[in-house]
Amino acid sequence: MRPDRRLIMERIDADAYPDVSGYMPKGMERGSLHLPKVNESELLRHYIALSRDNFGTDSGPYPLGSCTMKHNPKYADRLASQPSVGRMHHHMDEDHAQGSLEIMKRMEMALSEISGMDAISLQPSAGAHGEYAAMLIVKAYHASRGEERDEVIVPDSAHGTNPASAAMAGYKLVEIPSGEDGCVDLDALEAALSDRTAALMLTNPNTLGIFERRVKELAAMVHGRGALLYYDGANLNAIMGKTSPGAMGFDLVHFNLHKTFATPHGGGGPGSGPVGVKSFLEDFLPIPRIAEDADGMTLDWARPKSIGKVNGAMGNFAIILRAYAYILRQGGDGLKECSERAVLNSNYLKKRLENHYDVPFADPRKHEFVASAKNLKKEKGVRALDVAKRMIDHGIHPPTIYFPALVEEALMIEPTEDETMESLDRIADVMISIAEEDPATVLAAPHSAPVGRVDESKAVKDAVLSYRRMLSLREGSR
Amino acid sequence: MRPDRRLIMERIDADAYPDVSGYMPKGMERGSLHLPKVNESELLRHYIALSRDNFGTDSGPYPLGSCTMKHNPKYADRLASQPSVGRMHHHMDEDHAQGSLEIMKRMEMALSEISGMDAISLQPSAGAHGEYAAMLIVKAYHASRGEERDEVIVPDSAHGTNPASAAMAGYKLVEIPSGEDGCVDLDALEAALSDRTAALMLTNPNTLGIFERRVKELAAMVHGRGALLYYDGANLNAIMGKTSPGAMGFDLVHFNLHKTFATPHGGGGPGSGPVGVKSFLEDFLPIPRIAEDADGMTLDWARPKSIGKVNGAMGNFAIILRAYAYILRQGGDGLKECSERAVLNSNYLKKRLENHYDVPFADPRKHEFVASAKNLKKEKGVRALDVAKRMIDHGIHPPTIYFPALVEEALMIEPTEDETMESLDRIADVMISIAEEDPATVLAAPHSAPVGRVDESKAVKDAVLSYRRMLSLREGSR
Amino acid sequence: MMDFIGIGFEDELFKDVPEEVRCHLPLPKGMSEKDVTREIERILAKNSHAGEVPSFLGVGCYDHYVPAAVDHVISRSEFYTSYTPYQPEMSQGMLQALFEYQSHICELTGLDAANCSMYDGATALGEAARMCARLNDGNVFLAPRAMTREKVSVLRNYLIGTGVELELYGWDEDGGVDLDDVERRITDGVCGLYAETPNLFGVIDARVPLLRGMTDAPLVVGVNPIALALMRAPGDMGADIVVGDGQCLGSPMNYGGPGLGLFACRQEHVRKMPGRVIGLTEDSRGEQAFCMTLQTREQHIRRGRATSNICTNVALVAVAAAVFLSYHGRDGLIELAKENINRARRLMDLISDIDNVQSPVFDNHHFNEFAVELPVKPEKINCILAKRGFQGGLPLSAHVPEMGDCMLLATTEMHDDEVQDHFVSMLREVL
Amino acid sequence: MMDFIGIGFEDELFKDVPEEVRCHLPLPKGMSEKDVTREIERILAKNSHAGEVPSFLGVGCYDHYVPAAVDHVISRSEFYTSYTPYQPEMSQGMLQALFEYQSHICELTGLDAANCSMYDGATALGEAARMCARLNDGNVFLAPRAMTREKVSVLRNYLIGTGVELELYGWDEDGGVDLDDVERRITDGVCGLYAETPNLFGVIDARVPLLRGMTDAPLVVGVNPIALALMRAPGDMGADIVVGDGQCLGSPMNYGGPGLGLFACRQEHVRKMPGRVIGLTEDSRGEQAFCMTLQTREQHIRRGRATSNICTNVALVAVAAAVFLSYHGRDGLIELAKENINRARRLMDLISDIDNVQSPVFDNHHFNEFAVELPVKPEKINCILAKRGFQGGLPLSAHVPEMGDCMLLATTEMHDDEVQDHFVSMLREVL
Numbered sequence A, B: 001m002r003p004d005r006r007l008i009m010e011r012i013d014a015d016a017y018p019d020v021s022g023y024m025p026k027g028m029e030r031g032s033l034h035l036p037k038v039n040e041s042e043l044l045r046h047y048i049a050l051s052r053d054n055f056g057t058d059s060g061p062y063p064l065g066s067c068t069m070k071h072n073p074k075y076a077d078r079l080a081s082q083p084s085v086g087r088m089h090h091h092m093d094e095d096h097a098q099g100s101l102e103i104m105k106r107m108e109m110a111l112s113e114i115s116g117m118d119a120i121s122l123q124p125s126a127g128a129h130g131e132y133a134a135m136l137i138v139k140a141y142h143a144s145r146g147e148e149r150d151e152v153i154v155p156d157s158a159h160g161t162n163p164a165s166a167a168m169a170g171y172k173l174v175e176i177p178s179g180e181d182g183c184v185d186l187d188a189l190e191a192a193l194s195d196r197t198a199a200l201m202l203t204n205p206n207t208l209g210i211f212e213r214r215v216k217e218l219a220a221m222v223h224g225r226g227a228l229l230y231y232d233g234a235n236l237n238a239i240m241g242k243t244s245p246g247a248m249g250f251d252l253v254h255f256n257l258h259k260t261f262a263t264p265h266g267g268g269g270p271g272s273g274p275v276g277v278k279s280f281l282e283d284f285l286p287i288p289r290i291a292e293d294a295d296g297m298t299l300d301w302a303r304p305k306s307i308g309k310v311n312g313a314m315g316n317f318a319i320i321l322r323a324y325a326y327i328l329r330q331g332g333d334g335l336k337e338c339s340e341r342a343v344l345n346s347n348y349l350k351k352r353l354e355n356h357y358d359v360p361f362a363d364p365r366k367h368e369f370v371a372s373a374k375n376l377k378k379e380k381g382v383r384a385l386d387v388a389k390r391m392i393d394h395g396i397h398p399p400t401i402y403f404p405a406l407v408e409e410a411l412m413i414e415p416t417e418d419e420t421m422e423s424l425d426r427i428a429d430v431m432i433s434i435a436e437e438d439p440a441t442v443l444a445a446p447h448s449a450p451v452g453r454v455d456e457s458k459a460v461k462d463a464v465l466s467y468r469r470m471l472s473l474r475e476g477s478r
Numbered sequence C, D: 001m002m003d004f005i006g007i008g009f010e011d012e013l014f015k016d017v018p019e020e021v022r023c024h025l026p027l028p029k030g031m032s033e034k035d036v037t038r039e040i041e042r043i044l045a046k047n048s049h050a051g052e053v054p055s056f057l058g059v060g061c062y063d064h065y066v067p068a069a070v071d072h073v074i075s076r077s078e079f080y081t082s083y084t085p086y087q088p089e090m091s092q093g094m095l096q097a098l099f100e101y102q103s104h105i106c107e108l109t110g111l112d113a114a115n116c117s118m119y120d121g122a123t124a125l126g127e128a129a130r131m132c133a134r135l136n137d138g139n140v141f142l143a144p145r146a147m148t149r150e151k152v153s154v155l156r157n158y159l160i161g162t163g164v165e166l167e168l169y170g171w172d173e174d175g176g177v178d179l180d181d182v183e184r185r186i187t188d189g190v191c192g193l194y195a196e197t198p199n200l201f202g203v204i205d206a207r208v209p210l211l212r213g214m215t216d217a218p219l220v221v222g223v224n225p226i227a228l229a230l231m232r233a234p235g236d237m238g239a240d241i242v243v244g245d246g247q248c249l250g251s252p253m254n255y256g257g258p259g260l261g262l263f264a265c266r267q268e269h270v271r272k273m274p275g276r277v278i279g280l281t282e283d284s285r286g287e288q289a290f291c292m293t294l295q296t297r298e299q300h301i302r303r304g305r306a307t308s309n310i311c312t313n314v315a316l317v318a319v320a321a322a323v324f325l326s327y328h329g330r331d332g333l334i335e336l337a338k339e340n341i342n343r344a345r346r347l348m349d350l351i352s353d354i355d356n357v358q359s360p361v362f363d364n365h366h367f368n369e370f371a372v373e374l375p376v377k378p379e380k381i382n383c384i385l386a387k388r389g390f391q392g393g394l395p396l397s398a399h400v401p402e403m404g405d406c407m408l409l410a411t412t413e414m415h416d417d418e419v420q421d422h423f424v425s426m427l428r429e430v431l
């Protein structure tokens, strides 16, 4: 029996709103408020039951490509739950916050080593936010040189946030196609580059899991036209200890601490998206900068060239702390090993699937690879979506599907370094069995999830985003 | 699909035991050790998956009679998880432990108010342990008076720990039957009492949920023969703020902090079973006693009449702290209200079931009541056990069954004060539907649990209590 | 595994990384879990947190009591180790919790649609301004000058790509909106108008509802969600978009992050909204179910033409807020709001007894915080207070320079009488 | 609800409670969750815990590092809010976890059967002595005099109902069993013989295996489960029953409680065993399943004739131990054991350099702790150390009076070099 899943606000307080006069200026008083009325026991049963209808990396394999769902170690959470983390306000006198500031400074230094960048700001709240901060820096840089450059080049395999961030910063987008080998087509790049080019945004390895071997050449081309080279660091976990954005010639990079550095995703966030730059761009980084002098850590606000602030505070300290704990735990060699195992796992799983799914492009892959259900679709009418839904029945989270768009019926698979061979074999066995299964079963999946296949188009059509709205539709008015 | 439930030790380390010479004296070195080899991710997935196959009060209704499965508030757990609780050693200088000692002293005082006893020891580790400490006190008391009394009287409705504790202390047991009304048969008591009687052990309300109205009379009878009157305080949650063991005339009492005072049961423990006595028995309480003087709290070991120690330390401090937090939160009125609601809920549920199950004895009940499946068994062959198993399919924990033995096919139900009317109705609806259901379905239950009905007799026959044993049976030798 | 792949050693998998870009990672060796814990605790011990050194800082980030039940729920690993719920069948729990969050926010704000979080209050405002630019052709966004430098800077940065200019209007002697100044600035070119209540000065501004009549451009209102327990819903004041910071709803301050950007709007504008939203729908059996919806607004579908670049948001903080609001319920939230008003009143009254101090600067209703005018530079006072074990309030000089002698003091239910009294007597001594 | 029951007001439900026994509950009014938290934290702040004041106490209760994963698992509310798993179909998770715990304990001890916990090490020993009395007719239980007064007292109290006398034997100059003394005391009347390794003095006693040859009565061996990573399994030494305290396996000290009473025995004696046990079986579909078993030994079935009165045990602490052991695995546990031996060696060496101090008193292998002889009363030294921010070791006077000048010092992996060095230099100063 499926447990009670009523909305908690259906246990509502029906009494009249109490008299609260004297607390608000005239005309500003509230007259009603509908919130649930539950005791702690009901409250917890409700939310615990909801949690049980959710799947996380602690529940099982989560090979979601481009999302790096790796294990979130518990020591990091425990460290983050102390009052010396939680009960700190970002406006505190620096003297009161030497601990937080030291953690941040050390984290900047660690990220600098990892990325080969000269200066880091931990301020951005997530990957896309780091991209945006980077685009603002690109803008400020060219402006400082009196140059007007209004285009940003983005490969078609780029993550959606890349073009979105560039556009949000006011740039025109120039999309370039991938070549046969899944890498940037250098001729297309050459054609796209111009004096209007502000930057090229690149992920390496790209979202196909392919390393752009000609990255140095590419960097030279971009730099040769006076543009900057930006690195989307969400995929850094494939290369740590092997190469770095700095070594590859990039000028700016953002990190996804919630991917590479094993902090929890929290069902969609919070994350943390620091941005790193080569020294010639340091002056443009967000304020305040953390400075260190004889007395300890201080905050430097007097940075006239800075882009200013991208969020209201200092960044997501609680996430930064977790990531720093993880970096300390792994150490340099440990991070390198993580990359090695992530890549090994990805290539192993790819090999296991090769005879059952179409897997375009040549070896080796890095941390992820993209398979395709296009043959399955042709032969049996089973799409990537159906494969995904059927995997749910086996307690394995489906891969990312339909991304990148350049692969038809894409299944983008990133096992991460945490899965054991046994677990990889289970993923493979399940995916192979689905490929061989009676299509009717697959098309009707999931069969054993808390709900049947969810009607996403109805959700779009109705656009009911709240209980209020739900009620007003139900009552026909409100 | 049921997730992987292999034993964790099946992921074993097969390498040879390493060389560890130099750490042990000759002849004391180990040669092999088989423990699982898992990474943190596998470890957590394993145990989290196991937890998901378990049901607690946070999962749903748990009307387990005589066990008081009430909500365990989370603030108490959070308080107990601090280093000022955890990193304290019981042998510390009193100066270092003033906080722990003050909590304990305050708890003693609160329990004293609640029970009407003059002195409390928090040392016993659980209810049965408190009973045992009490029996040792009874023994020491009579011995101190030069009296030889070797019998303890226990009603047939008593919890199994009562006779077991008395027997463990070396007493002969005299069992007396309950009367028609479910109460102690005073004539039988009269007949059982003698100069050999050391004590009568009583629960009031008893395990049938019936209040022994003639308790004062009964106390006079027991005291009249020079025996002591012992109160099993596991059911205190029915009467707080209404009456107390002290007011009823009892000399000794134990508490179940993990029942009345809402601390977690932890799947079977730890609990805490303080013992309280009237002043004339105080000298016999376990050592050390917590004393308070101008400088603060001290430990008094110089108590020559004391029974000594019942456990190696000071009691289960982490549980005591939680219970104290709960008592502070409720306050006197709040505890009284808990009793009122517990009794109201019990009587409501009883009323709802009355037409569908046999519910012997008259009204009102206290915190619990005993229903019977004897008619169901007669009419349809459905036993209490079957009803219980079928309730599992509905996500409700079954009541205690087959206890007390004096009620045939007993279903002992204690809803606690935490269940809402809605939840009580759900329990009732489910139990009624089972009574009316096709017996075949009920007999084959559970249908939707992680396992089918478990073969308990095979477990007894095989007596396999470890993986080692399992392997050696499997291999035929080891 | 290497055998199966057909390689002899692991580095073969990196043969595609050219020699010229190879490098080493010169970080120290790894540490045990125990040593990491000890090392980080050693560093954190250098902090003086609000439990040790009472703090009077606020402006969007408050030290409230976090009920243990909230911690418990967001520590459920099924929740916090999950990703964005792309596969609704596997994520009904998170989806429903977020739908409930949206519902609570809609109820508080009096609007029908809310997204399931932005990074923080400042970026939520930035996104609101951008949304206004999408809703019409104006090229000026009007906002109060009474904002922290942080918020102003974020807002500017979020408008950079839109061509919209930021124009700031002033405040009146009672700390509310200067209506004349707004009036003067309103033209057809205004694409959006923003006001806060409570505002930077903690003032509950009864003039905010009047703004609705002054322009057809979208009205954006910034709120404190706890104050909304007592305050008229902005939707009823005519607001089109409501933003704010929801950290106060069950999350620690965490040195400022993560926050919780609240974002709600009218149903009619839902397709122009930024951020992720959870919608109600049905499953194949016709039963109630939830899923992410209106995704064509988002970057992973619309890429360069998305309403925002936001991807990862702060979902777990939103869940904490949902649990917090359900824990308190209506009456609990009202009590909490009252307590915070009373605490602030008590503190401002006590301080007003000190000679040479004006407390509060603005004679008006306040929530959580209020400005006081001091005879000495606030920065200096904070230094002295620090030596006596207090973290004073926010000096306003860096934010609204004309109030350079003022300090913003915030207080919550975490300050009992003793702490307030002690603080005031210190302040008296110091002045 | 009252209507339905047919009563007019709630007190009607208490009409069976006679007036003469009625009373009030004069406790103060209830407090909010926040105020309770604050009040208790205020009191607890009076403690000086081992993280603030390094402590050198041990004897069965140690300050080890608790991996965060252990906390996480036992904080799963499905585990900790459940009761004794009477309904196996609803409790497979707890049952399997406890079966795994039993399995780990069996593996460590070299025996085939273990129960799923007793209250603590001392009561486990008491129960073991009682079990010996059940296994044969003897009326003397032999145990070392080198035990804490707590343990001796508990043991006596557990033997009270059995008619068995406790007799204590001495130790040799190397701190091990005095074999001659044991020899002298062994008669047919001995129903059980108990020895510890490591013993009270932290000595790993290589003479314990020799006891097997000296009597046919059951041999009970007391152990430290972490030491067992390196030490020969007691089962291989001929032990019939193994007991010990398992708090060191992933639980905080908690001012001494809850502990974890380890209890393992030979398969042949399983039906005489005290306490709850989890057995392997099958479900109706023939699949592996677990349930409580051999319940006819227990009080809820056998009542007055049960093997023990124990009902509630410390199951959750046992789960913590299972997770702890699985977390470390063989190699991790070996490392941990080595580290603890090395820490103790280092400390005893450093102290032995102080004049007038004999460190250790016994020239033997130690685990975690060791006795040192001091020129001043240990109690007095502890007072002075306390003023300098240390919690010294256990003065032995109250436990083994003839060693009144000795102190037992325990150290674990939580003491780094700095702490040990600092402690030793303080000690040097003080002496």
Ligand SMILES: Cc1ncc(COP(=O)(O)O)c(C=O)c1O
Residues within 6 Å of the ligand: A066, A067, A126, A127, A128, A129, A159, A161, A162, A203, A207, A232, A234, A235, A256, A271, A272, A273, C310, C311, C312
């Ligand atoms: C390649 C890549 N870039 C950027 C992002 C955006 O990061 P975030 O979701 O933290 O905004 C992601 C994550 O989704 C990503 O995979």
Ligand SMILES: Cc1ncc(COP(=O)(O)O)c(C=O)c1O
Residues within 6 Å of the ligand: B066, B067, B126, B127, B128, B129, B159, B161, B162, B203, B207, B232, B234, B235, B256, B271, B272, B273, D310, D311, D312
């Ligand atoms: C009435 C009664 N007495 C005694 C006990 C024994 O308590 P414990 O399980 O804590 O040993 C119980 C609990 O099972 C009980 O219900």
